[in-house]
Amino acid sequence: MMSENPLISVVIPVYNVEKYLQQCVDSVLEQTYKHLEIILVDDGSTDSSGEMCDRMATLDDRIRVVHKRNAGLGMARNSGLDVASGQYVMFLDSDDFVDSRMVEELYAQLRKTGADTSYCGYNEYYGEGRVNPRPAAYDDRTFRGTDIINHVLLEMVAGKPEDSKEALLSMSSCFALFSMDVIGEHHVRFPSERQFISEDIIFDIAYLQHSSCVTYIARPLYFYRYTNSSSLTHSFNARFLEQQKTQYARMNEDLETICAADTYRDRLDRYFLGRVRHFIGAVVAYGRSHKEYDAYAEVRRIVNDEDVRTVIARYPYRRNPFQLRMMNMCIAHRWIWPAMVLVTMKQLKKTKRF
Structure with a gap:
């Protein structure tokens, strides 16, 4: 039976993001849902990010810090999962931030539907006053059994040939609450993005095949930051x-x-x-x-x-x-x-x- 106020873990990998880290963590500390465990995984930062994590942990006892050798985003998320003690888990990238009601609204949708997983929409954030809302394609929709594969997982991969959108649903793992029971029972983990360039969809496939009920709200509650380094020119990868x-x-x-x-x-x-x-x-x-x-x-x-x-x-x-x-x-x-x-x-x- 679902607890009324379960502990929810928020895993935040941190690597050289001193410019954005405070806003990211503050957005979690300011959540209207308070029963949180915030796990900052310092992935071998060479700037002041690691020290910032330690300082934040002294100011709020909900914050835990893991320092590790740099191994990339997926491995950092796994390090967070290894120590997470919440009933549910949310992933947040440390240069992004979230709406103050994100956890509350995602958990309320779980309680309403009896689901083990809930998703929301997101915002493309280009700076103050420059936000492009991207609501989830489904609003107050719930899927069970094979419908999770057909209407959630496959719609994350891509559309059918005739569909107007490349993919109906985002494959990002940051726009959701996941069940730690599902993750733990089936040993679900992220691969390294140094091996697989889109580690989130590998996680999605591993996780969603074992989920019993998935639910959506359309509201864009996550803010995905676009920076100059996100451009095609700055991020060119010959491989x-x-x-x-x-x-x-x-x-x-x-x-x-x-x-x-x-x-x-x-x-x-x-x-x-x-x-x-x-x-x-x-x-x-x-x-x-x-x-x-x-x-x-x-x-x-x-x-x-x-x-x-x-x-x-x-x-x-x-x-x-x-x-x-x-x-x-x-x-x-x-x-x-x-x-x-x-x-x-x-x-x-x-x-x-x-």
């Missing part, structure tokens, strides 16, 4: 495609244990092609600011990659909405310049949003 191929293989291996191939294949292929298009965009953006970089040659290498050719050959992109269909057609036919023009137009449009 991105190879990492996505490794990611694809792992996701396919995990999904095939719980779904028929015809249930998830088109969604997983859409996910992978979305990552391919993202990389093409990153290459083009990087080329604009680094004139010595041969973006055309790199895009040609991407569209001729053997695994990209295999996926695009079987993916029914002609069922995609128009703009997506055009870009996938460029990949399918190896149209390099048109692909570069399309991603450039998309980037220029996005920069005019604010």
Whole structure:
């Protein structure tokens, strides 16, 4: 039976975020739900973040600090899980912050529905007065049994070919309350993002296949901070495609244990092609600011990659909405310049949003 006021653990990995850490932790301390355990995992910070964690712990006895050698976000979250004693757990990235009612509202939805897991929407935060709300696609919706796989997990992976959105639901683990009973009983953990570039979806697959009831509220209660370092130019990663191929293989291996191939294949292929298009965009953006970089040659290498050719050959992109269909057609036919023009137009449009 669900306790009226259970302890809820909030795990916050910390690495070189002295500029944002205070706002992040304050947003948790100011929660209207007070029965919290706040676990700050200092992942080998080289700035003052570790000292800030220790100082905060002296000011509020709900704060616990774990210092560890740097191993990345996923491993830091696991270190938090290893010491968490709450009935439920929430993950928060230390450069982000949350609405003061996030925990209360997510837990109220759990109590209302009898679910073991609850999700909410989020905000894209570009600075004061520059916030783009992203409500969850579901509002006051609850899923049980196989509906959790079909209407939650697979909608996190990607949409069907004809769907207008790349994915109906966010795969981020930061917009939810998770059951520690499910995590503990099934030994659910995050992989290292140094091995898998999107560690959250690996966690989602491992966790949601064992959840008995998942519920949603639409309200955007999490604030995801966008900074200059989030841009395609600043975050360019030349190994991105190879990492996505490794990611694809792992996701396919995990999904095939719980779904028929015809249930998830088109969604997983859409996910992978979305990552391919993202990389093409990153290459083009990087080329604009680094004139010595041969973006055309790199895009040609991407569209001729053997695994990209295999996926695009079987993916029914002609069922995609128009703009997506055009870009996938460029990949399918190896149209390099048109692909570069399309991603450039998309980037220029996005920069005019604010």
